[in-house]
Amino acid sequence: MQDLAFLPRLIEALGPDVVATEPDQVAPWLADWRGLYRGNAQAVVRPRSVDEVARCLALCQQAAVPVVPRGGNTGLCGGAAPDSSPANVVLSMDRMNAIRSIDTIAxxxxxxxxxxxxxxxxAAQEAHRLLPLSLAAEDSCQIGGNLATNAGGVNVVRYGMTRELVLGVEAVLPNGEIFHxxxxxxxxxxxxxxxxLLIGSEGTLGVITAAALRLFPRTDARSVVLAAVASPLQALELFELLFAQCGARLQAFEFFTGDCVDLVLKHAEGVQEPFxxxxxxxxxxxxADTTDEAALNVLLERVIGEALERELCLDAAVSASLSQLQSLWKLREEISEAQRADGPHLKHDVSLPIEQIPAFMVSMEARLKAISPSIRPFIFGHFGDGNLHYxxxxxxxxQRDWTAQHGKALTAEVLDEVARYGGSISAEHGIGQLKRDDFLRLKDPLELRMMRGIKQLLDPAGIMNPGKLL
Amino acid sequence: MQDLAFLPRLIEALGPDVVATEPDQVAPWLADWRGLYRGNAQAVVRPRSVDEVARCLALCQQAAVPVVPRGGNTGLCGGAAPDSSPANVVLSMDRMNAIRSIDTIAxxxxxxxxxxxxxxxxAAQEAHRLLPLSLAAEDSCQIGGNLATNAGGVNVVRYGMTRELVLGVEAVLPNGEIFHxxxxxxxxxxxxxxxxLLIGSEGTLGVITAAALRLFPRTDARSVVLAAVASPLQALELFELLFAQCGARLQAFEFFTGDCVDLVLKHAEGVQEPFxxxxxxxxxxxxADTTDEAALNVLLERVIGEALERELCLDAAVSASLSQLQSLWKLREEISEAQRADGPHLKHDVSLPIEQIPAFMVSMEARLKAISPSIRPFIFGHFGDGNLHYxxxxxxxxQRDWTAQHGKALTAEVLDEVARYGGSISAEHGIGQLKRDDFLRLKDPLELRMMRGIKQLLDPAGIMNPGKLL
Structure with a gap:
């Protein structure tokens, strides 16, 4: 039953600047950016302070109004789009965008x-420090969303996931209490x-309002090589060599198939055939290193030389300038966009025990081709972390509605195969709405029960981001 | 009310090899190694498998029997010693000591x-990898206890706490269910x-039975310098310089006062006056680095040369050989033992926002000397992490009973001052019995309520390690 006094109370508490209720004001906040999910909401709240977030949540809990926290809306699983309930309140964090401090001693x-x-x-760069979290959506995504989804990206092999970069969190719990x-x-x-608990909870336990993040020394010395490999097994052997010999300098180890390069050369501008x-x-x-790019180049050339000699790769192109470095990276960075330009496709962000990747690639492809002989896999990802975007x-x-017709069955095939290898059905994108059924189907029952217990403990009224994750 | 059928049931389920009940068998398991805490127990259980742990906990929960998990008993806060209840069961993990796998690819x-x-x-070293967790008690402590207390040590500045090294945990929940x-x-x-939740919970939520840990490349190239500084402020400036210029190579940054050196030279053998x-x-x-010790020495000498020139330190001794490196480390490593030999003392393992350390050191000493003018502080610790052993x-x-007479009041002074600077009353040793009152007094009430909610959720019968932490 809807509480008719709720909206007036909310507007009175926060002001009409913060609470928007007109349909044309609310409409832009109802869908995810990929257009996979569209829901409803009675209001969009855009608070300017943690106290305003707290007042909003307290009122929502009192009235049993569902709250959908929203960051930059760059998620791939529909976690920030409201469900169909017209009672939803979308809580956008975009106005809380101050850097409270940068400390180069701590x-x-x-x-x-x-x-x-x-x-x-x-900002970290200007303070001569590095914030290593880096991903394709970095100029749109918000740090609160990065924490809520425990975002990954290209530097995880060295610096870890978002979780490992977080020292502290300020948040508002569903009852309006502030977690200091x-x-x-x-x-x-x-x-x-x-x-x-809050990191990676996808807005289901409370609203993260600020974060204390670790900074690292700047690594301005960079050296990049593109190595051609015959197979995932060869990539694995190359990884083992580089890991042992380059130590903490190993900043990224990204994998992509030749088919991905075809796609990029077809759709992206300013990219070149590498070999x-x-x-x-x-x-x-x-x-990457804090110092001495020349030494870094020497090291990389020596190790790649050894790899060529030991037949751990087929060919290699080392960057001799910043522009070469950037154009090598472009081959990798343009894959997602090229695939989007190519037409409808299914995304699977999975991880595997790294040594299982070669076997998984073989059995997975066989399984898919048995169902759909001419299906086109484009496989790339953060191989060094065991993370594939399959x-x-x-x-x-x-037909154009191929994803609608076959998507669910094909995705189930992929995720079941991942589970069979002891992998994870979501490496870095989370669960949201997209993977919820598969998550509930495949997750260990004891872990699900524990998660539901925690959800019940922190959000007894069940107002936080309903229909996502749990 | 004691359940008289409990012990026979436990022995029947696990066998007399696993369950010891004779007073002389039980006696060695009742105290912590420092002799600060001594309690009681009706039995000591030493399971050989996760299934035996599960059966033990299920029976204990049914009979409402308290369980005290025990690792290597090297903790400094009495977390592994039973309280006074004669109903306690001490659960020692010492027989579960198999390495299940070492994987140099993953x-x-x-x-x-x-x-x-x-x-x-x-074992990691022999497999040409590094397990970076390293601390004074490493040849006695058990990895389960390291996880349960989120142990720190000398390499945290580079690799993080135990938490950051853990990929997965196997545990038994208080009701006997196995967390896979x-x-x-x-x-x-x-x-x-x-x-x-299990990492750092000090045995209050369940029993950790196995862990999957991250390995790193071996860092066999090492270079060490002992720098003399005029003050903590100078140490801080030196840290800033080294952090920015040496990047990930910075493996340890340890601080100790001149008084600590006096103590070591007095009590330890084979140590030398450094300057x-x-x-x-x-x-x-x-x-430390994976490769090229010569380059490492050059880098360290260059940075220390700059520090001397900019007056960020007063003097410096660089290790020119492994034996010199070891004797420099000995000055730091022998401090705890020298202080023990010197007689009764109070330990405080605290952390501070690192840039507050200089101000804290001044105000803390003034506060203590106002109470006890001739008190002798011996201050050392992992300065790079903001962690002081004060x-x-x-x-x-x-008098010999000085700690008994004045300990509680002096400790309260130290911890209150730490709290005033926004520090932590336990950086790496945990809470256990020793700091429980101070923890309950100083911790944010909302966080305490959340912790109690989680305790109630996972251990509704309250059998896990009573009297510790919460």
Whole structure:
């Protein structure tokens, strides 16, 4: 039953500047950016402070109104789009976008949830420090959303996921209480680490309003090689060699198939064929260091020389300038956009025990081709973390509604195969709406029960982001 | 009310080899190693498998029997010693000491909870990998205890706390259910990260039976400098310089006062006066890398040269050989033992926002000297993490029961001052029994309520490690 006094109370508490209710004001906040999900909402709330977030949540809980927290809306699983209930309130963090502090002695950056990741990266850079979280959507996504989904990206192999970069969190719990966990201490062993529950919870336990993040020394010395490999097995052997010999300098180890290069050369501008022939697959390796680019180049050339000699790769192109480095990276960075330009496709963000990737690639392809012989897999990802974006494009000549017709069954095939290898059905994109059924089907029943217990404990009224994750 | 059928049922379920009940068998398991805490127990259980742990906990929960998990008993806060209840069961993990796997491709090590940390470090070393967790008790402590207390140590500045090294956890919940979270995936964004609750929970939520740990490339190239500094402020400036210029090579940044050196030279064997004069304080810096020790030495000498020129330190001794490196480290490593030999003292393991350390050191000493003018502080610790071991020895001529008479009041002074600076009253040692009152007094009430809610959720019968932490 709808509480008719709720909206007037909310507007009175926060003001008409913060609460928008007109249909044309609300409409832009109802869908995810890919257009896969569209829902309803009675209002969009855009608070300017943690206190306004707290007042909003307290009123929503009292009236049992569902709350959908929203960051930059760059998620791939529909986690920030409201469901069909007309009672929803979308809570956008975009106005809470202040950097509260940058400390180059403690090496911490404290930012409000609505800060754009790219802006934080540049602010750290100007302070001669590195915020290593880096991903394709960095100039649109917000740091609060990065925490809520425990975002990954290209530098995880060296610096870890978002979780590993977080020292403290400020958040508002569903009852409007403020969780003052914005400590920037490197070490604090005083009880359960509660912020870990909020990180990766996809807005289902509360609203993250600010984060204390770790900064690192700038790694301005960079050296990149594109290595051609015959197979995922060869990529794996190359990874083992680089990991042991380059240590902490190994900043990225990205994999993509020759088919991905075809796609990029067809759809993207300003990219070049990297070698005189097409190879089955490629690995893009970046080493980075605080100092001495010449030494870094020498190291990379020596290790790649050894790899060529030991037949751990087929060919290699080392960057001799910044522009070469950037054009090698472009081959990898343009894959998603090229695939979008190519037409409808299914995305699968999965991870595997890294040594299982070669076997998985063989059995997965066989399984899919048995169902759909001309299906076109485009496989790329953060190989060094065991993370593949195992994407499937519709076969040539298939109908436009191919994803609607076959998507669910093909996705189930992929995720079941991943589970069979002990992998994860979501490496870095989360669950949201997209993977919820598969998550509930495949997750260990005890873990599901524990998660539901925690959800019930922190959000007894069940107002936080309904229909997502759990 | 005691359930008289409990012990026979436990022995029937696990066998007399696993369950010891004779007073002389039980006696060695009732105290912590420092002798600060001694309690009671009706039995000691030493399971050989996760299934035996599960059967034990299920029976204990049915009979409402308290369970005290025990690792290597090297904790400093009495977390593994039973309280006074004669109903306690001590659950020792020492027989579960198998390394289940070492994988040099995935770079993971899976070990049972009872494995001695030093043995795991050596096993990794033999496999040409590094397990970076390293601390004074490493040849006695068990990895399960390291996880349960989120142990720190000397390499946190580079590799993080135990929490950051853990990929997966196997555990038994208080009702005997097995938590199958022993995944070795680098990325897994499928719901709340439940293992984070068990890490650092000090045995109050369940029993960790195995862990999947991250391995790193071996860093056999090492270079060490002992720098003399005039003050903590100078140490801070030196840290800033080294952090920015040496990047990930900065493996340790340890601080100790001149008084600590006096103590070590007095009590330890085979240590030498490092300089021709005594300085107010010292910083021990270690750089480490996978390769090229010569380049590492050049880098360290260049940066220390700059520090001397810019007056960020007073003097410096660089290790020119492994034996010199080891004797420089000995000055730091022998402090705890020298202080023990020196007599009764109070230990405080605290952390601070690193840039507050200089101000804290001044105001803390003034506060203590106002109460006890001849108190002797011996301050050392992992300065790079903001972690100080702020220890207090009794004044010359004070009575032997000085710690009993003045300990509680002095400790309250130290911890209150730490809280005033936004620090943590336990950086890496945990809460246990020792800091429980201070923890309950100083922790944010909302966080305490959340922790109690989680405790109630996972351990509704309240059998796990009563009297510790919460």
């Amino acid at each position: 090496n911490t950056l404290i930012a409000e949830a609505g800060c754009i990741l790219g802006n934080l990266r540049r 966990g914005l400590r920037a201490l490197r070490k604090d062993n005083t009880g359960y680490d509660l912020k870990q 005189s022939q097409r190879y089955p697959a490629y690995v893009l390796v970046e080493l 994407n499937l494009s519709r076969p040539a000549g298939a | 770079n993971t090590l899976i070990a049972e909870a009872g494995c001695i940390l030093g043995n795991l470090r050596r 979270g022993l995944r070795a995936l680098r990325k897994d964004n499928t719901g709340y990260d439940l293992k984070q 021709s004069q005594r300085y107010p304080a010292y910083v021990l810096v270690e750089l 220890n207090l020895s009794r004044p010359a001529g004070a």
